[in-house]
Amino acid sequence: xxxxxxxxxxxxxxxxxxxxxxxxxxxxxxxxxxxxxxxxxxxxxxxxxxxxxxxxxxxxxxxxxxxxxxxxxxxxxxxxxxxxxxxxxxxxxxxxxxxxxxxxxxxxxxxxxxxxxxxxxxxxxxxxxxxxxxxxxxxxxxxxxxxxxxxxxxxxxxxxxxxxxxxxxxxxxxxxxxxxxxxxxxxxxx
Numbered sequence: 001x002x003x004x005x006x007x008x009x010x011x012x013x014x015x016x017x018x019x020x021x022x023x024x025x026x027x028x029x030x031x032x033x034x035x036x037x038x039x040x041x042x043x044x045x046x047x048x049x050x051x052x053x054x055x056x057x058x059x060x061x062x063x064x065x066x067x068x069x070x071x072x073x074x075x076x077x078x079x080x081x082x083x084x085x086x087x088x089x090x091x092x093x094x095x096x097x098x099x100x101x102x103x104x105x106x107x108x109x110x111x112x113x114x115x116x117x118x119x120x121x122x123x124x125x126x127x128x129x130x131x132x133x134x135x136x137x138x139x140x141x142x143x144x145x146x147x148x149x150x151x152x153x154x155x156x157x158x159x160x161x162x163x164x165x166x167x168x169x170x171x172x173x174x175x176x177x178x179x180x181x182x183x184x185x186x187x188x189x190x
Contacts, residue, residue: 005038005075015080019091020098023161025181028102032068035076035094043073049119063093065100066112072097083166095161099154102180111150118149126151131159135172145179153180 012020017030046062064071076094081087103111118126129152130137138147145153157180160173170177178184 007036007038009034009036011035013078016091016094019080019161019165020095022164023095023157023177023180024098024102025183027105027180027182028098029068029105032105033098033101034069036069036071037075038073039071040073042071063097065097065104067104067109068101070094070097070101088162088165092158092162092165096154096158099157099180100150103150103153115150118151122149127155128152129156132172135176139172139175145176148176 012030012033012035020028020030042062042064045064046060047057050057061073063073072093074090077087077090081091100111100115103115126149129135129148135156145156148156156173156176160170160177162168163170163173175184
């Protein structure tokens with residue numbers, strides 16, 4: 001049976017908050033967050049953007065976060081999944097978008113201009129942070145979480161979550177996530 005995708009708006013579920021706290025602790029006002037599922041306009045915007053940039057079309061979905069509102073073109077998970085389940089990617093995608101909520105709650109609407117700036121200037125490259133090797137190198141060079149653009153920050157949080165959910169080593173991510181969590185240096189994005 002194929003699940004019908006009907007547009008819905010909802011709050012985070014208790015298990016989603018519990019999982020998100022593994023990344024953000026209490027650095028997000030979770031009660032303010034609203035998830036919009038089965039909203040097709042983020043995919044349409046993505047198609048227009050790729051056409052304008054003369055990029056080949058993609059079948060990948062696109063989510064957009066505006067303030068405390070995360071818009072997804074697909075339904076999200078209704079319950080947690082096992083670490084080996086491919087659907088874990090849906091929750092890690094939510095973690096990326098929750099990073100934008102965190103950015104909004106820390107710096108206001110300025111976050112949106114900075115995220116769009118990274119996307120326009122770098123396209124798909126805006127999300128690349130060098131994975132584990134890149135994080136180790138960035139740390140040894142004295143970089144902080146704030147030295148990454150806002151899309152890279154979202155993907156650092158996303159892949160950190162995936163790794164902790166799967167029980168993998170997160171040592172390279174730890175100093176940067178500590179900053180996101182407010183456990184290290186103060187947060188201020190230049």
